[in-house]
Amino acid sequence: MSYDVAIIGCGVTGAAIAFELSKYNLKTVILEAENDVASGTTKANSGIIHAGYDPRPGSLMAILNALGSEYAPELCRKLDVPVKWTGSFVCAFDKKDDVTVKELYGRGLKNRISQMEILNPSQIKKLEPNLSDKITSALYAKTAGVVSPWELCLAFAETAVLNGTELKRNFKVNSIKKIPCEQCNKEYKNAYEITSGKGEKVNASFVINAAGVYADEIHSLVAKPSYKIKPSRGQYFLLDHEASGIVNRVIFQCPSNGTKGVLVAPTCHDNIIVGPDAEATEKDDIAVTSQGLNYIAELAKKSVPSIDLSLSIRNFAGVRANSTKDDFIIREVPESKGFIDFAGIKSPGLSASFAMGEAALMLLEKAGLHIEQKKRFIDTRKKIRFKELSEQEKKQLIKDNYTYGRVVCRCETITEGEILAALNSIIKPVSVDGIKRRCNAGMGRCQGGFCSPRVIKLLMDFGLEYDEIMQDKNGSYIIAGEL
Ligand SMILES: Cc1cc2nc3c(=O)[nH]c(=O)nc-3n(C[C@H](O)[C@H](O)[C@H](O)COP(=O)(O)OP(=O)(O)OC[C@H]3O[C@@H](n4cnc5c(N)ncnc54)[C@H](O)[C@@H]3O)c2cc1C
Structure with missing residues (x-):
């Protein structure tokens, strides 16, 4: 072709x-x-739409970050992408950090980032009461957000x-x-x-x-x-909904060790994410280590002393394509x-x-490509997210389609109707995690412990044999054979 x-x-x-x-x-x-x-x-990163104060002015990273965060609100709205415009803090803990915060602010101005201010400790406490008393100042960037990557x-x-x-x-x-x-x-x-x-x-x-x-x-x-490419692995804790509200904004520390600083942040799915570290690794190495997680836990407690990491429902790692x-x-x-x-x-x-x-x-x-705009271009996308509907809308939906009345993932209240919609979508999922990425089934506290068998059954109803079903990537078979 x-x-x-x-x-x-x-x-x-x-x-x-x-x-x-x-x-x-x-x-x-x-x-x-x-x-x-x-x-x-x-699929494995912090999910932050950075305001754009961090990259070196004039770099492609700075230009494209600033433009990207400008385009993001409209594109997320049109394409129905889960996003929350939380804003972010970069926290300083001593005089050296205070200087870094001021430098980041200056860099933000050079990168033409709007809506930034430097906060003092009492302003910080008023907005984020669970942050450490030891924080001396913070850069507040109001245009940052969290998205489902x-x-x-x-x-x-x-x-x-x-x-x-x-x-x-x-x-x-x-x-x-x-x-x-x-x-x-x-x-x-x-x-x-x-x-x-x-x-x-x-x-x-x-x-x-x-x-x-x-x-x-x-x-x-x-x-x-x-x-x-010099891959660098970053590990995370993902905390249960019970932890949500401990912070309402993305809380960074000052950049260190090749990362933008360990963060504690809400996710757009109402969890709390904590991480990442940075460690040179192999391209496919997404293992988590006790050493890495302990390091992150220590730094997270520095920002948010009362954070309860026993509420962790999943650890994961992603690999940066540093070059x-x-x-x-x-x-x-x-x-x-x-x-x-x-x-x-x-x-x-x-x-x-x-x-x-x-x-x-x-x-x-x-490079020579000839382009001509299409007369018709579909620029919107809409999904049904059952738990976000009003009681009235839920009742009507179930009346119209009874599969929305069957909750498959109880942790996240994801219905059979939503899973069937995922299975019928234009890029069909072929694995349990493929369904999770499309409708959040298995994203909650039990991490699919209860709903995975039903998700597997639905995948089989859509034509897959039991021994073809994978957890995620090729080769991650779940069911090895019949007894
Ligand atoms: C720990 C961590 C935290 C991060 N946090 C943030 C953040 O908060 N905000 C932010 O803006 N950015 C963040 N990033 C960066 C962001 O995640 C990446 O820049 C982005 O996801 C890169 O997307 P990509 O499509 O370039 O690469 P990928 O998502 O890796 O996609 C590359 C694709 O190419 C495919 N591929 C590879 N080889 C072949 C081949 N031979 N043939 C066909 N296909 C192939 C792969 O299967 C893959 O699907 C973070 C990254 C990490 C690791």
């Missing part, structure tokens, strides 16, 4: 680019190695697919060859043949490399290595016309994702 553009990787970067390209009359395909979208770093990725990807983009899952790119342009779209002077590990082939005139921690390896398939460059690497590869890297997309990559599509389009046009 021949395409105008092939996007390698369907994390939030690839999905956001696909969403933007789907506004134009283009043949676009996304090639994703895993069985679902949002399977890489996008995997739902954001799904929203971009689903809308792109709805508007004609093709998504090929289980397509792990393992070779890319420059081919004569006659074998692709003759309009263009560049063409690539992309082959998966299983031998499936796709031709495309332009290629976007959005392969996360593997972007350096994808780059090396078409050009000399010019950077390396040998000090910025996002977003550019056409000089020796490979039409091949564009979106590499080293570390934090604030999620925040910047809202602007990544625009950046990609600019580079693609510069």
Whole structure:
């Protein structure tokens, strides 16, 4: 098959680019190695839409973070992505930190971030009474928010697919060859043949490399290595709803050790998230360690002394795509016309994702892609979230469709109707966690202990055999055989 553009990787970067390209009359395909979208770093991070005061002024990170956080409110509203505009604090604990807070404020001004102020201890206590008495000042950035990162990725990807983009899952790119342009779209002077590990082939005139921690390896398939991804793992605690309210804003400490500082924050699903640390690791190493968790626990207590980490319902880790460059690497590869890297997309990559599509389009046009806006583009998406409805709306919904009257996940009040809607959605889930990412079944206190068997049964009703069902990624089988 021949395409105008092939996007390698369907994390939030690839999905956001696909969403933007789907506004134009283009043949676009996304090639994703895993069985679902949002399977890489996008599913395991802090979920913060950063205000944008942190990155070095003038860097791509600074420009795209500022633009991304500006675009985020409207895009989240249109695409029905769970988000809360909480604001964030960066807390200082001594004179050195006070200086850092002032520096961050100054950097924020240079990055044109609005609605920031530096608070004194009594102002801090008034807004966040559970914070430590030892905090000496804090940078308050009112435009920061918390978002569901995997739902954001799904929203971009689903809308792109709805508007004609093709998504090929289980397509792990393992070779890319420059081919004569006659074998692709003759309009263009560049063409690539992309082959998966299983031998499936796709031709495309332009290629976007959005392969996360593997972007350096994808780059090396078409050009000399010019950077390396140096993965860094960050671990977390996720606390039960019972902890919610202990803080109402994202509470950072001053940046240290390659992180934006250990945070305690509400999530958009009313949990509390605590983390991350930063440790050099392998690309796929998402293990959690007692050492890492103890370190995070200690720092979290420094900010919020009364935090009860025994309310933890899950620990997890994500891997940052840090690179040998000090910025996002977003550019056409000089020796490979039409091949564009979106590499080293570390934090604030999620925040910047809202602007990544625009950046990609600019580079693609510069590289020669012809674009023409579609006459019809579906730019909205709406989901039913049963527990957020009024009593009246719930009654009516159950009357119209009785499956919304059957609660499958009791911890999160997720109904069979919502799971069936997920199973019928345009990018169908094929695993238990795929359903969790689409409708939150299994996200609560019991972490799927009670609802997983029913979710498995529903997956089987949709055509999967019991021994095909996976917890998440390929190979994570749950049921080994019949007795
Ligand atoms: C601990 C931590 C905390 C963070 N916190 C924040 C935050 O609060 N706010 C923020 O803005 N950012 C944050 N980030 C950064 C943010 O999560 C990332 O920038 C973002 O998720 C990167 O998305 P991506 O699509 O580039 O990469 P990924 O999500 O990793 O997606 C890459 C995709 O490419 C696929 N792929 C890889 N190789 C191949 C191949 N050969 N063929 C086909 N597909 C392939 C993968 O399967 C994957 O789906 C954090 C990151 C970490 C690790």
